[in-house]
Amino acid sequence: MISYRELRTLSLDFRRISSNLLNSDDDNADVNMIRFKKFIDETPFISQLLHNAMDGVDYDFKKCFLIEDSGWHSIEIPADEKLHIKAQYDYMTFIVESDKCSVTGQAMRFPHSSNKWADIIQSFISNAFKPLIDYINDAISKEIILLEEEQKQTPSMVQNIGSVYGSAVQGTTITSTNVTNVNDNEKLLEMLGQAINALASIDAPEDIKADLQDDIEVVSEQIASPTPKKSRLNKALAGIKKFAAEFGMKVAVSTAVGTVTGFDWYKLIQAIETFVDKIK
Amino acid sequence: MSVEFSFTIQGDSEGYVTFLCPFCGSEFKLRADEYQNDDKPFEDLFCPYCGLTKSKDNFYSKEVIEKVETIAYNYMVEQLNDAFGKMKKSFNKPHSIIKMDFKPLKKVNVKELKDKDTIETAFECGCCNRHVKVLYCAGASKVFCPYCGVDI
Ligand SMILES: [Zn+2]
Ligand SMILES: [Zn+2]
Numbered sequence: 001m002i003s004y005r006e007l008r009t010l011s012l013d014f015r016r017i018s019s020n021l022l023n024s025d026d027d028n029a030d031v032n033m034i035r036f037k038k039f040i041d042e043t044p045f046i047s048q049l050l051h052n053a054m055d056g057v058d059y060d061f062k063k064c065f066l067i068e069d070s071g072w073h074s075i076e077i078p079a080d081e082k083l084h085i086k087a088q089y090d091y092m093t094f095i096v097e098s099d100k101c102s103v104t105g106q107a108m109r110f111p112h113s114s115n116k117w118a119d120i121i122q123s124f125i126s127n128a129f130k131p132l133i134d135y136i137n138d139a140i141s142k143e144i145i146l147l148e149e150e151q152k153q154t155p156s157m158v159q160n161i162g163s164v165y166g167s168a169v170q171g172t173t174i175t176s177t178n179v180t181n182v183n184d185n186e187k188l189l190e191m192l193g194q195a196i197n198a199l200a201s202i203d204a205p206e207d208i209k210a211d212l213q214d215d216i217e218v219v220s221e222q223i224a225s226p227t228p229k230k231s232r233l234n235k236a237l238a239g240i241k242k243f244a245a246e247f248g249m250k251v252a253v254s255t256a257v258g259t260v261t262g263f264d265w266y267k268l269i270q271a272i273e274t275f276v277d278k279i280k
Numbered sequence: 281m282s283v284e285f286s287f288t289i290q291g292d293s294e295g296y297v298t299f300l301c302p303f304c305g306s307e308f309k310l311r312a313d314e315y316q317n318d319d320k321p322f323e324d325l326f327c328p329y330c331g332l333t334k335s336k337d338n339f340y341s342k343e344v345i346e347k348v349e350t351i352a353y354n355y356m357v358e359q360l361n362d363a364f365g366k367m368k369k370s371f372n373k374p375h376s377i378i379k380m381d382f383k384p385l386k387k388v389n390v391k392e393l394k395d396k397d398t399i400e401t402a403f404e405c406g407c408c409n410r411h412v413k414v415l416y417c418a419g420a421s422k423v424f425c426p427y428c429g430v431d432i
Binding site: 008011012015016018019022023126130133134137141144145204244267 | 288290295303312313318326330331332333334421422424429430431
């Protein structure tokens with residue numbers, strides 16, 4: 001029987017290899033399909049699952065995948081799930097084992113709306129084989145849940161070992177406390193300057209931006225001061241944190257025209273927190 | 281041509297922002313500070329529901345894509361208006377034979393993005409300690425960590 005640990009690893013491996021297949025383009029679709037097929041055939045848990053579903057089922061996959069006509073190919077999904085599983089498995093075997101067939105060649109024969117190779121191939125693989133992927137994925141998840149429930153019933157010996165290990169690790173991190181130096185403060189002041197610049201391009205209400213600017217200025221003053229006040233810093237820090245939680249999402253989106261970037265408010269908050277911690 | 285645009289998305293009250301799975305179309309939320317933590321960079325995201333993975337650019341929500349398109353459109357409008365405005369001036373000099381008329385294109389309003397608080401449950405990954413908010417029915421299915429892909 002497969003162990004809980006092995007099953008979790010299998011789940012991750014299967015999802016990775018399925019995603020690779022679903023994300024295929026013209027260059028790698030055939031390789032990805034061969035790897036996927038090999039994986040499900042050679043992993044005992046999955047091949048057993050498929051055998052259980054398909055053994056004794058007599059069904060021609062060309063009734064589900066209408067690929068014989070000279071016109072467009074099409075898919076007619078049978079109501080019985082077992083027939084559908086078998087049809088998908090056999091169609092995949094047909095593509096992988098045939099010398100004349102490629103994934104791209106098949107994809108082109110199904111109606112498509114995009115003119116990009118990757119889109120045509122990905123929508124074909126998703127339409128034709130995603131139900132098989134979902135079937136296997138769900139079966140693995142269900143088995144994990146079953147094993148978890150069995151484990152809950154055994155006493156928590158393992159947990160004790162876990163927590164001892166945890167505190168040992170914590171012990172080592174505590175010893176490495178940071179030491180203040182002038183350099184750090186200069187860097188922080190520089191970041192605060194950048195924050196004020198970044199403010200101008202943020203699309204947030206003006207009064208909120210004004211409050212944030214006040215907070216940043218308070219922090220700058222305190223850092224430059226020979227006797228920084230912890231209470232004033234904490235108050236300003238709370239304001240900056242509130243802003244970051246609400247407006248600080250930096251989005252990096254690639255578009256046809258360019259990319260989107262922003263200022264890292266979280267790095268700034270961390271740096272201020274480190275400074276506040278060092279004040280006695 | 282490459283132009284940089286910058287905009288922000290307001291997270292929910294706990295700083296979570298909505299994403300959309302390209303495979304199963306389900307929405308989930310990630311903490312903005314963890315998503316953009318430069319100390320723990322990542323290329324791919326896993327869907328917490330179906331567990332499939334793709335590069336992170338494929339997980340933006342409809343609203344974000346719409347907003348990016350609007351900003352890009354407005355940029356284009358600005359460029360065109362500018363170019364045609366200049367052309368009109370040079371065509372319409374006092375002794376010019378050809379006259380040109382041109383009405384500037386209108387820009388589209390850019391919506392502010394704000395995530396509402398919803399009824400999702402927050403999970404912490406035991407492996408990387410990062411968080412995800414999902415719609416969850418206890419015992420019905422597994423939840424996968426969007427960053428490292430393991431089941432939570
Ligand atoms: Zn999904
Ligand atoms: Zn994780």
